[in-house]
Amino acid sequence: MTDVHLDDSNYGIKKKFIAPSKHPPSKFRDEAKVTFHYVVRLCDDDHTVIDDSRKDNGKPMELIMGHSFKIESWEVCLKSMGVGEVSSFTVDKSLLFSFPMAMKQLRDIRAGKPVTKTSICCGGLQNLQLGYDDLDKLLKEPQDLEFIFELLTYTDQEDYERENWTLNSSEKEALIPRLKEQGNELYKCGCNKEAGAKYEEALDILENLTLKEKPREVEWIKLDNQKIPFFLNLSQCQLNIGNYYKAITFASEVLDREPDNVKALFRRAKANVGAWNPKEARADFERVAKLDSSLEKTVRIQLAKLTQLEKEKTDEDKKRLEGKLLGSI
Template identity: 50%
Template sequence: MSTVAVGNDCNIQKRILHAGKGDLPSYLDGTKVYFHYQTRCCNDDRTVMDDTHKQNKPMELYIGKKFKFEVWETCIKSMKLHEVASFTVHPVLLGAYPMVAKSLRDIYSGTHKGHSHCCGMTLKEEGLGYEDLDKLMKEPQPLEFIIEVLTVEPAGEFRKEIWAMDENEKIALLPELREEGNALYKAGDYKNAAAKYADAIGILEQLLLTEKPGEEEWVSWDRQKIPFLLNFSQCHLLLGNYYAVIEHTSDVIKKDPGNVKALFRRARAHVAVWNPDEAEADLNEALKLDSSLDKVVKKELSTLEQKRKEKDLEDKQMYQGKIFK
C-alpha cells in the first residue's frame, strides 16, 4: 500500500490499512471522536508500546480543544469513519508523547495523580517511571500509530463532557441535571441521581471560582448550590453514606442556618453513626423553626431515646462481671 503525507506535513506519513465508510467527516471544532490506537516503535520487531484494545476502552478526542498531543488530531482529521490507518511520525512532532503516554498509562492503572509540574530537564534526569518512555525522551525516534476511528459525533449532536463546555453551556446544563437527577431519584436509582446532583454542584463550584466572594453573582451561584446539596444528601442518606450526609447538610446549614430539611437529614445521619447529642440538637432546632413538624420530630426523638436505652443496656451487659483495675 502506498504511503502519503498527511496534509502538507511530510513529518506524518499515512498508509491506509482498512478503508473507511462514506465521505470524510467535516471535523468541525467540537466534534467528538472515539478511536483505538496502537503505538509501535519503528524497529525490526515493531515493538508495541501502547494499545487501547488491551484496556478495552477507546480514547475520546474533541476536535479543536487543543489536546496535549496534537498529532492525533491531525491524523484523525484525515480519516473516514471505521477507517484503520498507520501513521509514521517524525521525532520532531513527538516531544509531548512520553508525558501523554505516561498520563494515560497511569489513568488505566489507577495511579494517576494529576498534573505534573516537573520541567523537561528534571523529567529526563528522574524519569517517568516507564523504561521505554524514559528511553524515548533521551533518544527520540520515529513512532508508528495505528489508529481506528470508531465513532464520529458532530458538534451539537451530543452532550459534551462538562470539562469541554464553556461557561454558558455549563449554566444551561444545570436545569437538565436537576430534572435528570429527580427522575432517577423517583425511579429509585439513588446512586446515579446523586451523580447528577454532584455534576451540578461541581459546575456551580467552577462558576464560583470566576467571581469575587461576596459579590452579587458569587452569592447567587452559592445559593443555587443549596437545592442540589439537599438532594445529594437525601440520596446518600438512602444509600447509607451517613458521613457524606453530615458533611453536605452542614454545608447547607452554614449557608442557610434555618434550613429545616438540612437539619432533619443531618439528625437522621447523626443517629445512624450514633452521635445522639448532635442528633437531638438538630431535631429540636428543626422543631423550633417549623412547628408543623411536631409529630415527626417527636417520633424521631422517641426513637432516639429508645435507642439510647438499648445502647445503655448493651454497654451494661458487655461490662457486667468485668473487673476494672
C-alpha cells in the same frame, strides 16, 4: 500499501493505507467524538512496538476533536481517515515534542495510576524522568515514529451526550439547572438514588467551577451558595432511603453555610434520630422551633416521639442487663 503525503500544511506526516474505509470520509468538526485503536512503533529495522491501545484493558481511545490534544499530529492523522479505515502514519520527530509526556499520561490512565502534570524545570528535558525507560529515551533522543490507527467510530456533537469534562465553563453553568430539574422529576417519581445522582453531578460541576475562583471572593461565594439547594435535596434523598449518616453530612454542609436554615436543621434532626444520636436530634429540633414558630407543633410531636424512643431504649437496656446478671448467677 499506498504512500500518501498529507497537504503542505501537514508537512512531516506520511500516510500509508493498510485497509481502506468502506464508508465515505467523515467531515471532521470540532467537538466531534472519535474512538480508535493505535499502535506506536519505532522507525527501526524491527519496527519495535512501544505502545498498543489493545494491551491492558484493550479499550479503544476516545478523543474529542478540537480540544488541543497534546499530540497534535494525531488529530491531523485521524482527520484524513474514514470509519473502519486502518492506516499507518510516519511522523517527523519535529512534530513529536510533547509525545513522551502525553504517552506517559495515557499509560498511567490505563494502569489506573493518578495522573500528574509533567513540568519542565530549569534543568530542561535532560533531567526529566517520566518513569518509563523508552519514553525517557525518546525525550532525550527524539526520533521519527510510526502510528497505526484504526478509526472505529465518528460521532458529531449533536448525536451524543457530552461528558462534563468536555464542556467549557459557560456550558457547565448552563447544565446545572437542567440537572436540578431532572433530579426533581426523578424525586417526584420516588427514585431517590437516581435523583441523588443528578444532584451530585451538579455539585461536582459547581466544585470544579469554584476551584477556578479565588476563595471567598464574590464569584467564589456565588458559586458556593449555589450548592445549598443540592445539599438540601441530597439530605432528603438519603433520609428517605435510610442512609442517615449521609443525610447528616449533607444537611451539615448547608448549615456550615447557613446556620439558621430550618429545612437543613429539621432534616438533620430526623437523620440524627435514625442514626440514634438523640442529644443532637433534640438540639436540632429545639432550634427549629425557636427559628420558626409555625413549626412548634410539628417539633413537639417529633420530640414526644424521641422521648418515647429514649424510654423504650432504656427499658431494652435494663432488660438486657438483667438477663446478663441472671445468666452469671
